[in-house]
Structure formats: C-alpha cells, structure tokens
Amino acid sequence: MKNFETERLIIRKISIDDLDQIYENWATDEITNEYLTFKPHKNKEETKKMIDYWLKKYEKGGYEWCIELKENHNVIGIISGDISYKYKCIEIGYSISSKYFNNGYMSEALKVIINYLLYECNFNVVEAIIPSNNIASIKTALKCGMKEEAVLKRRYKNKVTGEVNDLLVYSIFK
C-alpha cells in the first residue's frame, strides 16, 4: 500500500501514533458518524482497537489510509478499502472530520486513491455504496469520476433518524 502527497494532503498508512488525533478529530465526531457503521467512540480504548484492526489488515494486504493536512499535520479523515478478489473489485469507504467538510479535501484525496487502485493495484472496478440521502458523499463520488450503477431499493436505515432510504452503488471501471 502506497502513501501519497497532493497539494494540501498527505494520504498515508495509519500508525498507533495517530490514536489521539483519530479519536479527537474523527472517531468521536457525531456528525461524521451518522453514515458510518460503528457508533461514535466513547473512549480511546475503542479507537485503539480499531487501529489495531487496521494494522492487522495491512498484514493481509488490505487498504486503509488516513488523511493528514499538510498545513498543520492534523489527521482529519480515513479512506478504507474492502476487496472482492473474485471480481477484482474494491469497495471504498470515506469520511472526514465535520470541521473540515466542503473544502474539497476528500475529492482531492480520493482521485489519487482511485487512480492508484485501478492502474497500479489492477482492480477492474472501484465502488462506493451510498445512502440516497447522503448528498455530500454522492457529490464526492461524482467529482471523482464515479457514476451511479445500481439502486438497491429501501436497503438503508439511518441510525440517527430511523429513516429508510435506497442504497446507491456508485462505481468507476478501469
């Protein structure tokens, strides 16, 4: 798994030294957490377990990056990969601290990661599975060249509001 630099960001492997920043900036952020699968962390031990899981993922060739701001070295977000080897497909998940929303950071990071996954790691397709009411995520996917491929009707229940929505599959092929 490669590390990257863009104009404003360092996109790199996560280490246990990132624990405090990942906890404070991301794992406890309730706004960011609304669309994520885990609940906001109540203590650093929970975040440490998550980082330990990611470190084990590296040993098996998995993909998990943190996003660090060059200007102040804050770790502000995470990009994850979940591989289906059979189809050379990788599902990406992405999230950023709500303090930093709408600065173009995630699309800046994802464009580089998608290019790497398709043209250096040899995946045929990169996909993101997005609730239909998560407009910021849909816009980010579109800005990175992904297109809507499928609609899974009423397959998503928002854990905060309880609202049921469709799940959209966004993808980009090599």
Ligand SMILES: CC(C)(COP(=O)(O)OP(=O)(O)OC[C@H]1O[C@@H](n2cnc3c(N)ncnc32)[C@H](O)[C@@H]1OP(=O)(O)O)[C@@H](O)C(=O)NCCC(=O)NCCS
């Ligand atoms: C999705 C997410 C990663 C985007 O990160 P980001 O750094 O803010 O993304 P960018 O700034 O690159 O792009 C976001 C785009 O969405 C737009 N946007 C955000 N909220 C919006 C809204 N409510 N309505 C319309 N557009 C919206 C922004 O204007 C921007 O588009 P633009 O550049 O054309 O103006 C971030 O919102 C996030 O972490 N959300 C919580 C976790 C999450 O939902 N992850 C995805 C799970 S599927």
